[in-house]
Amino acid sequence: MAPALVWLTALMVVPCALVLALAFFRRGIYGGIDYTFTLENFGLVFDPLYAGIFLKSARIAGTATLFAVVIGYAAAYAIAAAPRRWQPIFLFFAVLPFWSNYLIRTYAWIVLLNREGLITQLLRWFGYTGEPPSMLYTEGAVIAGLVYNYLPFVILACYAPLSRLNPELAEASRDLGASAATTFRRVILPLTVPGIAAGAVFVFVLSIGNFVTPALLGGGRFQMIGNLVYDQFLTANDWPFGAALAMALIAITLLVLMAQAMAANRASGRVTEANGGADG
C-alpha cells in the first residue's frame, strides 16, 4: 500500500497539482509566468472560440467511439463465436498493429488516404478517372485514424464478457420463442454492456485529448483540445492558459470515468451471474 501511495503521489498528484497551480497565474509579458493570482485563464476556457474547440473535440471523439464500438463489438463477437482453439490466434492478429509505433500506424493512413495514395490507385484500377477524392486532412481522416488506433482496446474489452457468457442463455432465449435478433437485443447485448462501456470510455478519453492524429491526418489547421494545449505550452508560450485547458480536459476525463464506474458497479451483479451460469 505505502509504496503505491508514494508512487502515485510522485508521478500523479504532484505533477497534476503543479499544473493546476500554474493555471491560477498570469502569463508573463515575454512568455514565462507572472506569479499574481487570477481566474482569467479559466474564464478564457469558456470563450466561444475555445469552448467550440472543446465541443468539436467531443464530437470527433464521440464519433470515433461510436465507430470503434460498433466495429470492435462485431469483431469481438465473431472471435468469441469461433472455435475455442482459434480464438487466441484471432485475438493476437486483432491486437497485432497495437505493438507497432503509434506514429508509424498513423503515417500508414497518410499513405492510404493521400491524393495519389493507395485508395485512389485502387479506384483508378477499377476504372475511376475523375478527380482524386480528397480524404486526407479532413475530419473523416482524423476519425478513421482514431478508430483504427484504439480498436484493439474495444475488441479486448468486448471479447472478455462475450467469451464468458454462458452459451445456454442464448439457447434458452431461442427455446422460449425469441428470434436470433431478439435474443441479441434482450439477452446478449444487456449482459455485455460493461465491456462496451469500458471500451467506449477508453476510446473516448484517449481520443478527446489526442493531438498526434489531428496534427498528422487533420492537417496543420485542424485543432482539437490536445493540439490547443500543445500550442499553448510549446508555441504561444502561454503556460497558465495551457494549464487551465489541460485541467478542463482532465475534468472531462474524470467525469466520463466516474460515469462509467457507476454504470459498471450497477451492472457487476448481473455479469458475475452470467459468467457462472451453472451451479454445478
Next chain:
Amino acid sequence: MSEPRTLLAIDQVSKNFGRVTAVDAISLDIRENEFFALLGPSGCGKTTLLRMLAGFETPTDGRILLDGKDIARTPPNKRPVNLMFQSYALFPHMSVRANVSYGLEMERLPAKEIRSRVDAILATTELVAFADRKPEQLSGGQKQRVALARALVKRPRLLLLDEPLGALDKKLRGAMQLELKRLQHEVGITFVIVTHDQEESLVMADRMAVLKDGRLLQCDTPHAVYEHPADRFVADFIGVMNFIPGKASADGVMAANGARIAGKVPAALTSGAPAVASVRPERIRLFPSDETANRTTGMVEALAYQGLDLQLHIRTPLSPKPFLVRVTADAADRRPVASGDQVELGWDAADVRIFAD
C-alpha cells in the same frame, strides 16, 4: 383402456459430429402425457438426442415427428417444445417474473393474459414471494423452480428436462423428484427427462429408454427394465446385480467352479457359449429350503445396516466378486448373522437372468 396416443415419434434418427456418431439410428415413441426418461452413462448420446428434440442440433439422418409432423429441421423458437437447461440458464439481468414472462412476450400475447398466466404458474411453483428477485438472490432449489416455471408457462406439447436435479443435494433431490411428478400430473404435459441417475428414472419415469454408445438398448417401463434387462449392460447399469460367469448349457449356466445355475437360457445363446447368470440381491434368501433350485455357501465378509434392510457381502465360490444380498430387517432379527459366519444362500430359477458374456 384405449391405447395411449403417440405424441413424439423418433424415427431412425442419427447424428454424426465429424467422424463421431453420437446417436445411431434410434427409434422411439413417446406417448401423450407420459413421463419418459432417457437414461445412460455420459457420452451415450442422450444429451445430443435431447438437443435434437429441442432444435439445437439437426439430425444427420431420420425424422422427428411431433403430432405426425416432421420437426427435425424446425428452429427451436418455432417448435412447441421447451427445454429446462441443466444450468437452468436463467437470465441474470431479469427478475423472476421477467424470466417467466419472457417466453409469453415472444408469443406477443396481451399483457393482461401474460400477467395472469405468470401469476398462476408462480403460484403452482410456490415462487410468488420471489417474483421480484434476481436469479443471483435465489437458492439452487428456487432457481430450479424458476427454470421449470419459465418452461411450463408456455404450455409446451413436450417439456424436456436436462439432468434437472443434478445440481441439487441428495435430500432436496428426493423431494424434487416427487414434486416434478406431481407437477407433471397437474399440468398434463409430456415430460422427457435426461439423466444418468438410474434410481431417478426408476422413481419418476412411466417408461424409460436405456442408451449406450449412441444406440438404444431397451425401452420399457422401469419395472420391466429392472426385472427383464435386455442385456448384460442394462442389467448392470440399472440397480445392483450379482453376476456368475460361466458357459451356457441347455437349462442354465455352468459356473467356473463346475456348479450348475438353473435358469431360463435365451434362445439365441448356444450351448457352451460364454454366458453370465445374474440375480438381484433382494431375490437371494439366506438359509433356503431344500427345494430351492440354486444354492451355495459363502462367508459373510461385511454387513451394512440400512434401516429398512441389511446388506451383506458374501464370498462364494461362484464368482470372483462377493455376492451382494439384501435381507429385510425382520428376517435379520429372526436369524441374525455376523461377519465371518458361514451361511447358506439360495434363489429360484425364475429369478435368474442369463445373458451372453
